[in-house]
Amino acid sequence: MYRRHLSQAPTFLPLSLRSALFLPRFSTSSFSNAENHKNVEQPTITKSTFIHPTAIIHPNAVIGQGVSIGPFCTVGSSAKLGNGCKLYSGSHIYGNTELGEHCVLMTGAVVGDDLPGRTVMGCNNIVGHYAVVGLRCQDLKYKPGDECFLDVGENNDIREQTSIHRSSKSSDRTVIGNNNLIMGSSHIAHDCKLGNNNIFANHTRLAGHVVVEDYTHTGGGVAVHQFCHIGSFSFIGGGSVVGQDVPKYMMVAGHGAEIRGLNLEGLRRNGFTSTEITSLRTTFRKIFMPVGKDVRGFEERLAEVEHDEKLANVPAVRYMVHSIRDSFEENRRGICKYRQWNSS
Numbered sequence: 001m002y003r004r005h006l007s008q009a010p011t012f013l014p015l016s017l018r019s020a021l022f023l024p025r026f027s028t029s030s031f032s033n034a035e036n037h038k039n040v041e042q043p044t045i046t047k048s049t050f051i052h053p054t055a056i057i058h059p060n061a062v063i064g065q066g067v068s069i070g071p072f073c074t075v076g077s078s079a080k081l082g083n084g085c086k087l088y089s090g091s092h093i094y095g096n097t098e099l100g101e102h103c104v105l106m107t108g109a110v111v112g113d114d115l116p117g118r119t120v121m122g123c124n125n126i127v128g129h130y131a132v133v134g135l136r137c138q139d140l141k142y143k144p145g146d147e148c149f150l151d152v153g154e155n156n157d158i159r160e161q162t163s164i165h166r167s168s169k170s171s172d173r174t175v176i177g178n179n180n181l182i183m184g185s186s187h188i189a190h191d192c193k194l195g196n197n198n199i200f201a202n203h204t205r206l207a208g209h210v211v212v213e214d215y216t217h218t219g220g221g222v223a224v225h226q227f228c229h230i231g232s233f234s235f236i237g238g239g240s241v242v243g244q245d246v247p248k249y250m251m252v253a254g255h256g257a258e259i260r261g262l263n264l265e266g267l268r269r270n271g272f273t274s275t276e277i278t279s280l281r282t283t284f285r286k287i288f289m290p291v292g293k294d295v296r297g298f299e300e301r302l303a304e305v306e307h308d309e310k311l312a313n314v315p316a317v318r319y320m321v322h323s324i325r326d327s328f329e330e331n332r333r334g335i336c337k338y339r340q341w342n343s344s
């Protein structure tokens with residue numbers, strides 16, 4: 001529950017702390033009036049809230065119950081902190097930024113930017129040491145003054161030195177779903193759309209407008225070209241450079257990433273039945289591993305699977321074929337290369 005203002009500082013806080021709450025943030029216009037703190041209302045503080053004397057909190061900030069703000073932190077005028085949030089020393093919240101309940105900012109983390117638009121994070125997110133979330137994008141087409149947006153779901157672990165940027169235009173937004181682990185020094189560029197339960201190993205780099213579905217896993221040092229789609233339950237090997245779409249359930253690897261097979265271990269770990277996995281393996285062979293002197297084209301092999309009475313009744317198979325077909329729609333990049341294996 002938020003309470004926006006009190007008529008005076010709570011009596012349980014020492015004078016040094018009450019004064020420190022209204023120190024100006026240097027060289028930032030949103031704090032320019034904080035010097036006259038005697039003439040403005042003070043931010044919400046509850047008995048269970050702790051704010052270090054050296055922290056700089058704008059009087060218009062909305063602070064939930066049970067919030068802890070450490071030394072040398074900054075909270076801007078349009079910020080909203082949900083109940084139980086914790087800011088470690090030297091972390092900062094700028095611009096129109098909202099944190100859900102029980103979010104944690106580690107030392108040096110920065111969330112939000114003094115730009116038009118907003119950054120919104122759900123509950124139980126962790127922003128690691130010196131990570132930056134919700135800053136201006138690096139797209140040269142971005143026009144100063146345009147609104148830009150970032151929406152982050154719940155239960156995400158964003159590790160140290162990761163960067164996640166806002167959208168490049170007001171008609172789009174960067175979106176991070178729920179329960180994602182984004183390991184250290186990764187980069188999520190403007191207008192990316194990430195689903196749920198993904199694991200991005202260290203130094204995973206997604207260019208602008210990349211779409212990642214659910215339960216994907218990348219190895220370290222992966223780079224993904226802009227506008228690529230990464231299908232659910234897929235795996236990208238460490239050091240890979242992905243320039244085209246990765247269909248659902250696939251495993252790809254290589255500097256120019258190639259389809260190497262199904263992500264069988266990922267499927268097993270995520271509860272796919274033996275029947276589903278067997279059907280997917282049969283489908284993979286029919287599409288990517290023609291038998292003997294089979295010279296039919298790729299489209300014909302896809303059609304065969306779609307008309308196979310047994311395979312077509314397996315939902316996972318239909319999703320896989322649909323994912324492949326979608327990659328060849330207009331404005332899509334096609335699927336990653338695959339070796340013309342022969343199953344004979």
